[in-house]
Amino acid sequence: MGTKEMRAAYADTLVELAATNPDIVVLEADLMRATGTGVFQKAHPDRLFNAGVAEANMVGIASGLSATGKIPFASTFACFASRRVFDQFFLSANYARLNVKLVGTDPGVTAAYNGGTHMPFEDLGLMRTIPGLTIIEPSDPVSCAAFTRLAAETYGCFYLRLPRKAAPCLYAAEEKFRIGKAKTLRKGKDLCFVALGSLMVGSALAAAETLAAEGIQASVLDVLSLKPLDAEAVLGEAESTGRIISAENHQIAGGLGSAVAEILAESGIRCKFKRVGIRDEFGQVGTQDWLAAHYGLTAADLVRTAKALS
């Protein structure tokens, strides 16, 4: 099914939406070349606003725009979208019940050469505490485009966590997605990888393949929607396999691992459980592959974790 840049899936979808919806506007904070919304600027020059290196103001302006009925998509690196403008996004957008779509690019180790200063391992933990916020991390270009569209069509604040780079398409173009619904990419009876984002879903699929060769049948659940989380799908896997491994390109505290632990602990279902993710460390520079290996996010790490849990 090919590959496509995630940022192109995002930006192309916005161009398409804006062609029929005059309320779609895009805000950037001097990272348009990174986010790839230059195509939007070209198509709709009067609807792209560059705030300059002023993320707080960008989120405030997005909030004001949405109060007048516009549907603003504001993007910056995920480290700035979360740590730097948490209060602005929390109050001006979410607390005010406005309609702001905040896009954080380069999450976790995908920040690679930008290093520890730009490497958010905690953005999901921060965002999960905001009441009513929808948090989406697409796993491929198809889901990226679909959730960009859903975000535009659904009133309320969204946080979209997007790596910029090319990713393989896991879904057919016509696949339907829903907020709060995970997708089962692979069904197995022995354990389930509950994975978030293209990097970790990729690791989980590869790990499942390796395990299958050794007679261990693993499910792979593509979370997509961290909040609301598809508790039914997670608990279904917990019941049928008895072994859950969460996998995230993020701290194991506060993000997917915590969210899964919370619903498992409260469910009363007997289940073995392990979280894979960054274990209380800061980021650093390196290639994405080196960083993924360093922090234990690879398929090999998932295979090892699965065997230890058996």
Place this chain on the structure above:
Amino acid sequence: MTETRAGELRAIAREIRKLTIDEIGYLGVGHIGGAMSVVELLTLLYHEHMDTDAKNPRKKDRDWLVLSKGHAGPTLYATLALKGFFPLEWLHTLNTGGTKLPSHCDRNLTPGVDMTTGSLGQGFSAAVGVALGLRMDGSGKTVYAVIGDGESDEGQVWEAAMFAGNGGLANLIAFTDYNKQQLDGFTKDIQNLDSLEEKWKAFGWFVQRVDGHDFAAMDAAILAAKKQGAKGKDAKPSMIILDTIKGKGCDFAEGLVSNHNMSFGMDQANAAIAALDAAALDAAAPGAAAAKER
């Protein structure tokens, strides 16, 4: 503005000031200082300049007010109640559980409040966003934004100032309530704002400075701001710096250094309200209040 009209507005401002003192006094604590310094401004905006509809607060084609110094909410509530946006009785619910009148402005709770504010600096960015949205829609309406002088310490104010100045957002008329005091003391001692006019000019704004308790002067400044805003591609956003007095007209608060947030009860409130009435009588007919006392 005629002197007769200014006199009418002074009378309305006195009502709003009294209602605000009563509103906070009934609760027993509140941001009296910064609430008093914006009374004349809000009176002028709602009774002379803004196109609003108390029966349809969210009507599409309206002027907007973003009170970015959200802690002056009680004055806005008194202003809106007097305009008929909601019953005057609501004023005694300020900050009580389940109220529609929280200490800081909330667009989802209070009819007529256009933006949720309170974390300083944020409302100003939102006001810029609203002005941008209205301009995109080709609306001829105006966004009025009010920031505090202490609030002007926030970097976000200047991010928004740069954006609006560069964008020529001429449908935005902002005011700085320059009462020279912030929570911890005088602004000159905490963070000096001197050359405030030059700062705003440097950010590309049309800047005026007037007495924020003088209706005729403020009215003339708003009219000049609108005239300037109609200049087409050269038009700029407007900043009107208002020289004001923190605690203005509330006898026990005015002149105090620590009047940002005060505890006071109805005895003090009623005395302050009586003093305002006496001063009004005295202004109408010198000696009348004293004669009435006797």
